[in-house]
Amino acid sequence: MTNQEKNCRARLHLVDSHRQCQHCQAEKLCLSFGLDQSIGAEMRDLIQERGPFQAGDTIYRQSDPFRSIYSIQSGCVKAETVTVDGRASVVGFFHPGDLAGLDGIGSKTYPTDLIALETTWICEIPYKELLDLCGHSPKLQSRFIERMGMTIQQHEQDWKVLRSDPAEIRVMRFLYQLHERNRRNGSTSPRVKLPMAKQDLASYLSLTPESLSRVLTRMQTDGYILKESQRVLVLQKSLEDELGLPVSRS
Amino acid sequence: MTNQEKNCRARLHLVDSHRQCQHCQAEKLCLSFGLDQSIGAEMRDLIQERGPFQAGDTIYRQSDPFRSIYSIQSGCVKAETVTVDGRASVVGFFHPGDLAGLDGIGSKTYPTDLIALETTWICEIPYKELLDLCGHSPKLQSRFIERMGMTIQQHEQDWKVLRSDPAEIRVMRFLYQLHERNRRNGSTSPRVKLPMAKQDLASYLSLTPESLSRVLTRMQTDGYILKESQRVLVLQKSLEDELGLPVSRS
């Protein structure tokens, strides 16, 4: 199996961890950013830089034993689970600076697959050792726990939104968040590049690919966006107004 | 305002924290269960037992400053947020042994209201002090972080389910989980008591009250349940088969 081989290669590809994070677009979001000298050094020893993963490569699999959490340096990954009836269902996307694998804490195994969507570098952080270090660094401890708390809150938010809002609003909100992330990273372009396939996005938004497609064309005819290419959209209007008030199309 | 007064009374009602948790139905689920002597004692000093809250009493409000997390001793509470357009939306229910308020970690304020659904006793655990203690007890630290990880995983699961499944399956799954919780607590009865109002449950399942009502009557005519009273359902068939495979009504 070509795919399996590729995954194997990806898994075995380890990079010297002392390369000083030169692939990292997310240094300031790193758990170890700005720690005391000694703890910071221990942290850097702990972390395993891994990559590059290519689109489709598996970082870990559902029911693999849980050992590490992963910090995204560059690229983009998706987390998905396989439901009883065999359909895959995307439960999250992770961008540079995000921590993936937190949902494995408290279980013996990961509850999702983690799969790269494009060329991706990540930091593997062994969980047990991280906990040890947290015990010796209140700063690291509180930072880590806060990240988990923010994740919980984020889930709650997303959930609340996803529930009652119509398809178009869900898509708009997703694009808006992606665009906001770009802005925070210094971009000024109205272009939004979708790192994931449309079907992944549809699954994430709990839409069928057909519905997503229809929504995007409708948004184009309504002048909200312009489909520049398969993976790139250009925002034509600020979406904030639409999203601030829920569905009021006054 | 009658309601406000009631809330005030509830807020101010403090109980001596050394009463040895005699209201607690959840000792074994407690963060401090089975800790070393000294840490356990510090933990007990830290915890503020509070109650009784009555149905409708507020434990904390959205945008109150975040200071503590709350462990449910007995009773049941809901967490809800108010959306921009003023509708309330229930994002979770908490039962004895559950930790509420975790979504406030990482923010300055709570993102939800926490409201009692019936007579409820809780333990207030100041967050800063808990972190301190975690720094001195690896056991407590890992236990706390594991609870957060389980919360994240739970959210992911619920979310995945809630998204694509039809109303009837969502309701079945909810009843099943409630019943499972009862079984784990030693109950053998097929009766399931709903601690929350139907509209809260509907909101949580992202249904309208009308749809929930229809689903429940349909489930009764199909022989799955029997509506014994407003708040009590009797399970007639095991729901596992229906939930294992998704919608196959063979």
Add this chain to the structure above:
DNA sequence: CGACGGGTTGACTGGATTCAAGCCACGTGG
């Protein structure tokens, strides 16, 4: 008593799914 809020029921509507066909870019092999 009458007002009220929670809950149920009914008829209708609409948005998203389903099923089916078609399009387009891509790679493969003749």
Add this chain to the structure above:
DNA sequence: CCACGTGGCTTGAATCCAGTCAACCCGTCG
């Protein structure tokens, strides 16, 4: 080079599930 197949995506028509709006029931409380 072109025919062909494939996978991701789009488009169209029919269906269905849940939402909406309205009426009604019922227990509670002033």
